[in-house]
Amino acid sequence: MIFVNGIRYVLGESRPISSVPELGGDEAAxxxxxxxxxxxxxxxxxxxxxxxxxxxxxxxxAAEVNVADIDQVIYASVSSRSPAHGDLSIGLFAHRMEMLTxxxxxxxxxxxxxxxxxxxxxxxxxxxxxxxxxxxVSTDVxxxxxxxxxxxxxxxxxxxxxCVITREPxxxxxxxxxxxxxxxxxxxxxxAGMSNPAKSFRDICGAAMKCKKTVLSxxxxxxxxxxxxxxxSEVAGALASVLGIPASMxxxxxxxxxxxxxxxxxxxxxxxxxxxxxxxxGSVVAGLATGTSGSSVAAWRVV
Amino acid sequence: MIFVNGIRYVLGESRPISSVPELGGDEAAxxxxxxxxxxxxxxxxxxxxxxxxxxxxxxxxAAEVNVADIDQVIYASVSSRSPAHGDLSIGLFAHRMEMLTxxxxxxxxxxxxxxxxxxxxxxxxxxxxxxxxxxxVSTDVxxxxxxxxxxxxxxxxxxxxxCVITREPxxxxxxxxxxxxxxxxxxxxxxAGMSNPAKSFRDICGAAMKCKKTVLSxxxxxxxxxxxxxxxSEVAGALASVLGIPASMxxxxxxxxxxxxxxxxxxxxxxxxxxxxxxxxGSVVAGLATGTSGSSVAAWRVV
Numbered sequence: 001m002i003f004v005n006g007i008r009y010v011l012g013e014s015r016p017i018s019s020v021p022e023l024g025g026d027e028a029a030x031x032x033x034x035x036x037x038x039x040x041x042x043x044x045x046x047x048x049x050x051x052x053x054x055x056x057x058x059x060x061x062a063a064e065v066n067v068a069d070i071d072q073v074i075y076a077s078v079s080s081r082s083p084a085h086g087d088l089s090i091g092l093f094a095h096r097m098e099m100l101t102x103x104x105x106x107x108x109x110x111x112x113x114x115x116x117x118x119x120x121x122x123x124x125x126x127x128x129x130x131x132x133x134x135x136x137v138s139t140d141v142x143x144x145x146x147x148x149x150x151x152x153x154x155x156x157x158x159x160x161x162x163c164v165i166t167r168e169p170x171x172x173x174x175x176x177x178x179x180x181x182x183x184x185x186x187x188x189x190x191x192a193g194m195s196n197p198a199k200s201f202r203d204i205c206g207a208a209m210k211c212k213k214t215v216l217s218x219x220x221x222x223x224x225x226x227x228x229x230x231x232x233s234e235v236a237g238a239l240a241s242v243l244g245i246p247a248s249m250x251x252x253x254x255x256x257x258x259x260x261x262x263x264x265x266x267x268x269x270x271x272x273x274x275x276x277x278x279x280x281x282g283s284v285v286a287g288l289a290t291g292t293s294g295s296s297v298a299a300w301r302v303v
Numbered sequence: 304m305i306f307v308n309g310i311r312y313v314l315g316e317s318r319p320i321s322s323v324p325e326l327g328g329d330e331a332a333x334x335x336x337x338x339x340x341x342x343x344x345x346x347x348x349x350x351x352x353x354x355x356x357x358x359x360x361x362x363x364x365a366a367e368v369n370v371a372d373i374d375q376v377i378y379a380s381v382s383s384r385s386p387a388h389g390d391l392s393i394g395l396f397a398h399r400m401e402m403l404t405x406x407x408x409x410x411x412x413x414x415x416x417x418x419x420x421x422x423x424x425x426x427x428x429x430x431x432x433x434x435x436x437x438x439x440v441s442t443d444v445x446x447x448x449x450x451x452x453x454x455x456x457x458x459x460x461x462x463x464x465x466c467v468i469t470r471e472p473x474x475x476x477x478x479x480x481x482x483x484x485x486x487x488x489x490x491x492x493x494x495a496g497m498s499n500p501a502k503s504f505r506d507i508c509g510a511a512m513k514c515k516k517t518v519l520s521x522x523x524x525x526x527x528x529x530x531x532x533x534x535x536s537e538v539a540g541a542l543a544s545v546l547g548i549p550a551s552m553x554x555x556x557x558x559x560x561x562x563x564x565x566x567x568x569x570x571x572x573x574x575x576x577x578x579x580x581x582x583x584x585g586s587v588v589a590g591l592a593t594g595t596s597g598s599s600v601a602a603w604r605v606v
Binding site for chain 2: 095109186187194207
């Protein structure tokens with residue numbers, strides 16, 4: 001059994017979407033996004049690794065673990081500027097965390113599914129006995145216009161979430177979640193730059209549907225909620241419709257205030273849903289992450 | 304049991320190190336490197352993913368598997384320019400390979416240990432039943448002066464290697480290798496930009512020693528050879544000395560012609576050693592990869 005414990009997150013400063021520098025005051029674009037649920041977004045004045053440090057410290061406290069307990073860190077991020085020759089930000093993170101010799105695996109090629117792919121990697125480390133206590137840090141800060149305003153349909157926010165992944169539940173400050181099932185599916189044409197918006201949407205839906213089927217076949221209890229990445233309400237509605245999920249089952253409560261926090265959304269929305277809804281122990285919920293090149297679904301049981 | 308099969312590689316064009324553009328004809332630097340074993344290096348006129356496609360095709364042929372057999376690809380590379388928003392090169396690789404829906408995991412934060420970290424990821428996929436046949440592609444093309452002439456001590460070459468990782472040996476065109484043991488150890492100060500050459504070398508040695516001890520404790524047969532990444536003969540000699548390994552046990556035969564092919568070295572040198580030495584079945588050899596932020600050791604048995 002795999003448990004995610006002590007999910008904590010930190011976000012950049014709250015600012016109105018009309019102030020997104022990359023929108024350049026384009027009234028039509030701002031209205032388009034406001035009509036689809038965006039109101040404020042989060043803008044970090046510090047680097048992704050610094051947000052990651054803060055989230056990691058809070059998560060370790062919530063899960064009641066120390067630096068010495070952590071066998072392995074998984075650092076999921078879209079914000080690397082230089083993976084090529086020793087990623088600086090992971091080094092700075094390790095230094096500030098006093099984890100200079102702790103193994104750190106980077107996950108950076110899954111776009112908005114990075115955190116989910118990190119969970120799969122953590123599960124494998126635990127299942128094979130390579131680690132007992134894994135710290136997952138998901139931290140994302142937009143590094144370009146393309147990242148801040150994805151395809152014109154989404155405003156992306158800066159934030160980090162962290163959690164501690166173990167084989168037993170840990171801590172009582174926030175709910176723990178048991179991983180009941182996981183699936184991933186890919187569609188590489190978009191990231192090859194060879195697709196178009198309609199084809200990309202179909203590919204995302206196809207991959208998400210495949211994951212949904214795989215994971216739901218292992219679950220014998222009705223889902224309390226679907227936890228997607230926070231998205232444009234129109235796009236989220238279309239995705240829910242294609243997947244045969246009532247729109248009311250999608251947790252989009254963070255859309256007006258947080259916008260879309262890349263792959264970090266998954267952890268933020270999961271813990272917010274459980275905390276705000278006071279989800280009873282035993283509730284089952286499914287996370288659904290969709291990225292440029294693939295989708296992932298995880299089924300979670302509230303401990 | 305985990306087996307690496309059908310290792311094949313392709314390299315860029317052979318050119319004398321005096322023509323490395325990043326050295327700018329600096330006679331003293333060229334002599335310094337020539338005195339430490341460098342003669343020619345490999346310069347690719349195509350992108351890393353294209354080298355990866357060629358190596359992958361050859362490896363799949365050698366291991367006698369088809370595209371439909373591959374459950375998962377691991378793409379290890381230092382050469383990504385844009386991990387941030389859907390890595391283009393992985394998309395182009397997938398398209399050319401006709402693997403548009405095959406899961407692809409990227410490994411890009413381990414510098415010259417990327418291929419080794421890819422092997423560990425593959426082992427976990429196989430051990431947990433998540434995959435039966437994994438294609439590992441390690442492809443590295445210098446994208447900057449910093450990558451081509453690392454710290455002034457090494458000339459880096461462009462090349463790709465691929466192999467098929469399974470639970471049973473496959474193919475007969477090239478030797479298969481059974482993974483007998485694996486260890487990794489980290490030292491993040493260098494990639495935080497907070498170290499110096501002497502401290503970095505000590506950290507690399509410390510991590511390598513830790514890995515060596517862990518892996519050798521599981522091996523009851525004398526090693527036929529150590530397979531390091533190809534490096535400056537002086538640095539390699541110093542590393543061997545600190546580790547208590549006779550310099551003659553280090554396989555550095557590819558140094559004058561190939562120079563250092565980043566993490567791809569591990570697969571190149573392993574198969575070259577076995578093929579050229581006609582290593583008998585049952586021989587045990589240890590791979591030793593050292594990078595900016597960590598080291599890995601793998602023990603291999605020739606099938």
